[in-house]
Amino acid sequence: MTTTGADLIRRMATGDQVAFTRFYDLYASLVFPLIVHIVRERAEATHVLREVFWEAWRRASKYDAARGSPEAWLVARARSRALERIRARRKRGETLVGSADDPSATAPGAEEPGVQHGALDRLPETQREVLELAYYGGLTQTEISERFKQPLGTVRTRIRLALARLREVAQAT
Amino acid sequence: MNRGHEPFDTLAAVYAVGALDGVERREFEAHLSGGCPRCAATLSEHRETLAALARSVPPLAPPPEVEVALARRVGATARGRRPWLSWFVATAAAVVGTAWFTGAFVAARYEAWLGLMARESAALRVRLERDAAALNEQLAQYRGAADLLRDPVTQVVALRGLGPSPEATGRVIWHPTAGGQLFVANLPPAPPGKAYELWTIADAAPRPAGVFGVDAAGLGNHRFAPVEGGKPVKGFAITLEPEDGVPAPTGPMVLASK
Numbered sequence: 001m002t003t004t005g006a007d008l009i010r011r012m013a014t015g016d017q018v019a020f021t022r023f024y025d026l027y028a029s030l031v032f033p034l035i036v037h038i039v040r041e042r043a044e045a046t047h048v049l050r051e052v053f054w055e056a057w058r059r060a061s062k063y064d065a066a067r068g069s070p071e072a073w074l075v076a077r078a079r080s081r082a083l084e085r086i087r088a089r090r091k092r093g094e095t096l097v098g099s100a101d102d103p104s105a106t107a108p109g110a111e112e113p114g115v116q117h118g119a120l121d122r123l124p125e126t127q128r129e130v131l132e133l134a135y136y137g138g139l140t141q142t143e144i145s146e147r148f149k150q151p152l153g154t155v156r157t158r159i160r161l162a163l164a165r166l167r168e169v170a171q172a173t
Numbered sequence: 174m175n176r177g178h179e180p181f182d183t184l185a186a187v188y189a190v191g192a193l194d195g196v197e198r199r200e201f202e203a204h205l206s207g208g209c210p211r212c213a214a215t216l217s218e219h220r221e222t223l224a225a226l227a228r229s230v231p232p233l234a235p236p237p238e239v240e241v242a243l244a245r246r247v248g249a250t251a252r253g254r255r256p257w258l259s260w261f262v263a264t265a266a267a268v269v270g271t272a273w274f275t276g277a278f279v280a281a282r283y284e285a286w287l288g289l290m291a292r293e294s295a296a297l298r299v300r301l302e303r304d305a306a307a308l309n310e311q312l313a314q315y316r317g318a319a320d321l322l323r324d325p326v327t328q329v330v331a332l333r334g335l336g337p338s339p340e341a342t343g344r345v346i347w348h349p350t351a352g353g354q355l356f357v358a359n360l361p362p363a364p365p366g367k368a369y370e371l372w373t374i375a376d377a378a379p380r381p382a383g384v385f386g387v388d389a390a391g392l393g394n395h396r397f398a399p400v401e402g403g404k405p406v407k408g409f410a411i412t413l414e415p416e417d418g419v420p421a422p423t424g425p426m427v428l429a430s431k
Contacts, residue, residue, distance in 0.1 A: 020247050024240055029232035036233065042401045043373075043381050046239050047418055053239075057247050068217050071224040079191075079223075089420065118229030131190065135223065140194035141187055160186035163219050170225035 005070030012060035020057055023070075028053070030071065031078040038082035038136050039089075048085050052078045083138040119169045127162035130155055178211060185212050189219035236352070236398040238383055241310055248306065314394045318354040321346045330409060332428040334359070337413075341391075343428045345409050352399040353382075355409075359391045360427065363413060370414040371397060372422060373406045374430075382409075384418040 005026060011019035031052060036045040056074060063073055120128050133139045133147070141159070145152045184201045187193045193201060205212055321327045332343030343357040355371055363369055368386055372379035380400060387393035400406055408430040412422045 015250075017244070017247055021240075021244060024243065028240070029234045030227055032235040033230045033233040034227050037230075041380070042236075042398055043383070044420055046236055046383070046398065047381060047420065049235050050239055050243060051417070053243055054246065057243075057250075068220050069224060071228070072217075072220040075224045075227045076220060083191075085420070092421065118231075119226050120229075134187075134190040134192035138191065141192045142194055144192065155192075156183050156187050159190055159192060160183045163186050163189065163222055166226055167218070167222045170222055170229070173229070 006063075006065045009056075009060045009063045009070055009073075012057055013063070020053075023056070024053055027071070027074050031074055034075065035078050035082045038079065038138075039085050044085060044089075045082070048078070048081050051081050055081070079135070087138065119166055122169050123162050123165055127158045127165065130158045131162040134159060181209070181212055182215060185215040186219060189216055189223065236396070237313070238396045238398075241313070241396075242384070244306065245310075248303070311394075314354065314396055317396050318346050318356075321348050321351060321354060324348055324351070327351075330430050332357070332409060332411065332430055334428055335426050337425055338427045341428050343411070345430070347406065347409075348399070349405060350399050350403045353397050353409075355385070355393075355395040355397065355411075357387060357391075357393045357411070357428065360387045360393060361391060362387055362389060363416075366416055367413055367424075368416040368418065369393070369411050369427065370418050370422070370424075371395060372410045372412065373397075373400055374408040374410060375400065375404055375406055379410065379422055381418060381420055384414065384416065 005023070008019045008023040008026070012023060028049065032045065032049055035048045035052070036042060039045050039048060052074070055077060063070070067073075120131065123131065129148070130144055133144050134141070139147070141152055141155050144150075145155045148155070181201070181204065184193060184197060188198070188201055201212075205216075327346060327348045330345040330347055332341075332345065334341030338360055341357060341360040343355060343360075345353050345355050347353040357369075360369065363386055368384040370384045371382040373382050374380075382397040383395055385393055385395035410422070410426055410430070411428040412426050413424040414422070
């Protein structure tokens, strides 16, 4: 899988349109749920998906296989673009992430009915919450610390433990 | 185990999920750019873990129009950046130049003829590829429209030209859970850097339903996804926007449902 993806990106860098189509077929359904989970709006998610793959096409020559798999490269790009979209929406006044004073407010992806969380469901609640807010909601450690009224060190430790646990889950499957 | 490095291990995790902020973020980035193989490896490991997290969620296919739009956009640039084309031109020039200097008039004519044939073949191939892609796209659009019309729930909504394009007309074949198909006519082609964007209108703000273009004859069509949760739609509108589309309308309205 990884070799195929890296090879497709190399061919995309030479202008190979067929490689791009195969790359899209291989990864679009992987990153689309992530984008939907973050922006929570399908029409907007399709905009973001287009931006992500257009950027992958234009920046294919910058991909360095030594720094990570194509999946990691594309997932990081998709998350960034999706968060930019919700930050822009927030600037327009459609607040998605509530203030620290509003504990009922939720971040994108947090506690949505019917949303598939995948391996996140294998985490203890406290770790899952901070990872959701950081990774899908784009909140910083300081913002999470204020929201939960927990010390910064606790937030950091939960994030580190969550990633370690997710890695164990990934290795076991 | 290097215990003095442990704080960086935690910071790497926080950085990987994008939550490191303030001075710590700047310090960690300085530490990374200073060349710390352990932190680089840890970060890479975390990014692979987050990719695995994405894989653990059931896949979700995006609407087909995304691939069609991307293929069209990529196709336009791919034709402009084929490295073999410049290599071919350079080689052909070298061949013709050599023939000139050696006075081999016949050989030069032969090479010129070969070059002409190659150029014509390449142009023909590009044209055929473009025509085949356009026909496939058109076929998919018509099939989609026919599928929608088979369902009695489907509505056909008329659109009327406004402001800068009073002659424009449009029809939306709309199904609340399967999505819609838009057909427009007499709409002038969008200026460079611009495209038409379709909006669905319910109770709240208009929701973007994708960008599209029209051909030289002013005809265009566009397949779009249903509104999330199958919510009812009260109307449709089309505005002129930047070619990548915008999340909220900014340009002039050119068509709207009656």
